[in-house]
Amino acid sequence: MKRLYKNFLSPTIICLIFSIFVVNISSASLKKAQKYYSSDYANKNELIILELVKSKKYYSAVPFLIKRLEKKMPLSPALKKLTRIIVQKTGTYDFFSLSDEILKYHNTQTTNLILGLKLEGSGNYAGAIIELKKIKETHYYYPEANMTLGTLYNQLELFTESMQANQICQLSALKKEKASNHHKIKRYYSVLKESCLIHIARIKYKLGKYHASIKAHERVTKTSYKWPYILLEKAWTNYQLENYNRALGLLVTYKSPLLSSYFFPESEVLTALSYFKMCLWKDSLKVIDQYYNVYKHKSQDLKALLEEKDSENDKYINLILNPKGETPYIKNLSTQIRKKVKFSVQLAHYKKEKDEYLFFKSARKKTPFTANLVKYLAASVKNKKTKINFFAKQTMTEFINKIHYFSYEMFNIKLEIMANKRDLIYKNKRLVADRSRGDIDNLSKKNNQHFWSYKGAFWADELGDYSFGLKSNCKKVDSRIAYKDKR
Amino acid sequence: MKTFTLALIFYCFNISAKENVIIKYKKYEKFDLGSLQVKGNLIAPGDISVRKRGNKIFHRKLYDRAEWDKEMKKDINNLR
Numbered sequence: 001m002k003r004l005y006k007n008f009l010s011p012t013i014i015c016l017i018f019s020i021f022v023v024n025i026s027s028a029s030l031k032k033a034q035k036y037y038s039s040d041y042a043n044k045n046e047l048i049i050l051e052l053v054k055s056k057k058y059y060s061a062v063p064f065l066i067k068r069l070e071k072k073m074p075l076s077p078a079l080k081k082l083t084r085i086i087v088q089k090t091g092t093y094d095f096f097s098l099s100d101e102i103l104k105y106h107n108t109q110t111t112n113l114i115l116g117l118k119l120e121g122s123g124n125y126a127g128a129i130i131e132l133k134k135i136k137e138t139h140y141y142y143p144e145a146n147m148t149l150g151t152l153y154n155q156l157e158l159f160t161e162s163m164q165a166n167q168i169c170q171l172s173a174l175k176k177e178k179a180s181n182h183h184k185i186k187r188y189y190s191v192l193k194e195s196c197l198i199h200i201a202r203i204k205y206k207l208g209k210y211h212a213s214i215k216a217h218e219r220v221t222k223t224s225y226k227w228p229y230i231l232l233e234k235a236w237t238n239y240q241l242e243n244y245n246r247a248l249g250l251l252v253t254y255k256s257p258l259l260s261s262y263f264f265p266e267s268e269v270l271t272a273l274s275y276f277k278m279c280l281w282k283d284s285l286k287v288i289d290q291y292y293n294v295y296k297h298k299s300q301d302l303k304a305l306l307e308e309k310d311s312e313n314d315k316y317i318n319l320i321l322n323p324k325g326e327t328p329y330i331k332n333l334s335t336q337i338r339k340k341v342k343f344s345v346q347l348a349h350y351k352k353e354k355d356e357y358l359f360f361k362s363a364r365k366k367t368p369f370t371a372n373l374v375k376y377l378a379a380s381v382k383n384k385k386t387k388i389n390f391f392a393k394q395t396m397t398e399f400i401n402k403i404h405y406f407s408y409e410m411f412n413i414k415l416e417i418m419a420n421k422r423d424l425i426y427k428n429k430r431l432v433a434d435r436s437r438g439d440i441d442n443l444s445k446k447n448n449q450h451f452w453s454y455k456g457a458f459w460a461d462e463l464g465d466y467s468f469g470l471k472s473n474c475k476k477v478d479s480r481i482a483y484k485d486k487r
Numbered sequence: 488m489k490t491f492t493l494a495l496i497f498y499c500f501n502i503s504a505k506e507n508v509i510i511k512y513k514k515y516e517k518f519d520l521g522s523l524q525v526k527g528n529l530i531a532p533g534d535i536s537v538r539k540r541g542n543k544i545f546h547r548k549l550y551d552r553a554e555w556d557k558e559m560k561k562d563i564n565n566l567r
Contacts, residue, residue, distance in 0.1 A: 091567050120563070144566065151559045195562050202555040236552045269550055276549075342565035409550040416547050423544055 029055035037369040049082055058089040059353040060360070063376045069098055072105055084110045088140060091349055092117055093387075094380070109139045116148060125152045143173035143192045150199055154206075162203055169196035191341060194226045198233070205237055213237045222463065225339065228254075228262045235270055244274040249466035256463055261335040265295060265406040272413050279431055279474040281417045288410045298329045299403045302396055305330065314385055316392035317347070337395050343388065350384040357381050424476065432475040 033051035036044045045068040052061035065086055068079070075083065087095065087110050095103075095114045103115040116131035129152055135145040146169035153162035170193050177189035201216035217234050220227055235250040251267050251274075253259060268291045275284035305319075305326075319326070320343070323334040337343055357377035360370045424430055 093567070147566075148563050151563050154556065154559060191566070195566075199559055199562070202559060206554040206556075233555065273549060340565065342567070345567055406550075412547050412549055416549060419544070419547075 027055075030057070034367055034369045037367075037372075046076070046079055049079070049086070053082055053085060057356055057359075058086050059349075059356045059377065059380065060373050061086050062090055062094050062380075063373075066095065066098065069095075069106060069111075070102060072102070075106055075108060080108045080110070083108060084140060087114070090353075091345070096121075107134075109135045109141065113141045113145060116145065120148060120152060125156055128152055137172065140176075143169045143176060143189060143196070146172065147192055147196050147199070150196065154199075154203060159203055159207060163200060166196045166199045166203070169193075170200070191225070194220050194224050198226060198230055201230075201233065201237075205233070205240075208240075210237045210241050225341075228259055232264055232267050232270070235267070239270060239274060239277075242277070244278050244472075245468040245470055247274045248468040248470070252466055252468075253463050258463065261332040261339075263332065263336075265291075265402050268295075269406045269409050269413075272410060276413055276417065278470060278472045280470065281421065281431075284413060284417060288414050291410050292407070295403045295407070299400055301327050301329060302333070302400050306393065306396060306400070314389065316389045316396075317385065320392055333396065333399065337392055340395070342391060346384065346388050346391065350381065350388060353377060353384060354381050424479075427476075428479045429476045430479045431473050432477050 029051040033048045033055070036047040036051065041047060045064045048064045049061045049068065052058070052064070061082075065083060069075075069083075092114050096118050098114070100115060100118070103111045103118070112131045112134045116128045116135075119125075119128035119131060129149060132145040132149050132152075135142055139145075146165045150162045150165035150169060153159070153165055173189045173193035173196065177186050177193060180186050180189065197216055197219050201213045204210070204213035204216060214234065214237050217230055217237070220230055231250050231253050235247040238244075238246040238250065248271060251271050254262055254264070254267055268287060272284045272287040272291070275281070275287060319330075320334045320337050323331045326334070357374065360373045360377065363370050
């Protein structure tokens with residue numbers, strides 16, 4: 001009993017003492033912040049920011065930081081550090097309201113990033129490059145700045161510079177990921193590292209260096225959250241290399257139960273195209289018919305959902321977080337949106353800011369300081385909620401548009417097949433076989449790839465490594481000879 | 488008055504002179520096409536022939552992926 005008492009109570013007591021200590025520091029800092037708010041100190045905003053950061057009320061510190069930044073007065077090293085922490089915790093979005101002139105005036109690495117992203121958003125790529133290049137290697141945002149630089153150079157068709165920036169991004173993100181102890185920061189750098197690797201693969205694809213593109217893609221591990229998305233890109237690269245069997249194998253991965261929430265209309269088009277290129281017209285037509293049958297209903301469901309009156313501000317957040325009662329397709333689409341970085345980051349910001357809002361709203365003692373903060377936080381929380389809703393709605397609308405766009409592309413393939421069939425009849429010819437069967441002889445594999453036959457089940461470790469073994473059916477024979485052979 | 492009378496007389500003479508003209512056309516003319524000769528080289532083929540042409544097949548532009556620029560831009564905008 002004594003032992004149990006000792007084992008159970010010791011950590012609990014330590015934990016309690018620690019939490020009381022933390023709460024005390026936090027409340028003490030808030031009291032100080034309130035005191036500074038009603039004071040006449042010249043640097044009262046700086047003092048309030050410091051106390052709010054100490055009490056971990058980062059979102060509440062934002063309006064005071066914006067007020068301070070709006071003043072054309074140099075920032076102290078301590079305030080520069082606080083600015084970096086607040087932006088890191090709350091994101092760059094709230095600071096886009098600052099003018100370009102003010103952001104340029106302060107010229108800290110954090111304001112450089114904010115201005116760079118702001119200029120990129122407005123299409124001023126040259127201006128954004130100047131700002132982002134100012135961020136130094138030691139800075140927290142160095143990998144992200146280089147990732148953005150890589151994309152901007154690519155938009156300007158400066159491919160060497162783009163490759164360099166993405167390589168710097170990938171290496172620096174890897175270095176910072178290893179050096180970090182915090183799991184969220186590790187994850188942030190891991191996402192950056194993988195994104196930059198994918199960007200390298202995409203630039204190589206654009207330049208027609210398909211083998212190099214596949215190599216870069218293969219460096220993204222299967223555990224990466226980005227991995228399901230790059231299957232389509234890898235399939236396209238194999239398609240360009242005329243390795244249609246590998247392209248079909250990569251695309252069939254999406255049919256596995258593990259990836260049921262990942263469905264892309266483009267993957268269906270690429271499947272039909274791969275069959276078409278191998279002159280397997282029956283298979284291609286089957287994919288096209290399936291596309292119309294499956295996606296027609298999906299598109300109708302989604303359209304009906306989007307056309308419903310969305311008077312509630314949180315309709316889409318609720319739908320995505322709790323899609324019970326919806327069709328399996330809507331549920332899967334909700335999962336797809338929920339897994340997106342932007343959605344999860346913005347949702348986290350929204351929840352944390354809402355917590356701060358509720359904290360100040362429920363404060364026993366109402367002061368001008370708390371009243372001012374409650375007013376600001378209520379507006380900001382509402383704004384963030386609208387932003388998340390907009391993102392979800394935008395993603396869904398984009399999805400419908402894609403279904404319609406690729407439906408047109410499917411129709412084109414169908415017309416092309418019909419034209420080819422008619423041409424064969426005019427020439428009195430036919431294709432060598434009606435349907436090619438899979439065979440290992442038709443498989444092209446590298447020395448590090450092994451062959452296992454598919455027996456109707458998807459194995460997690462095999463996902464993404466499938467290949468079909470179909471023979472191209474493009475050989476044309478004289479119709480009369482083929483008829484005689486058949487008889 | 489004198490001048491007018493002279494002009495009238497001259498006019499009457501002129502009319503009577505025109506009425507006396509008799510126009511005759513050739514009733515028959517024969518063209519011997521075989522004896523007609525045209526200077527130049529003969530370049531036309533000896534007999535009528537039609538050269539066989541291959542059927543022109545118009546291919547539709549099927550969907551192709553040239554780049555991933557939009558996706559790259561989305562990646563940086565959707566990071567935060």
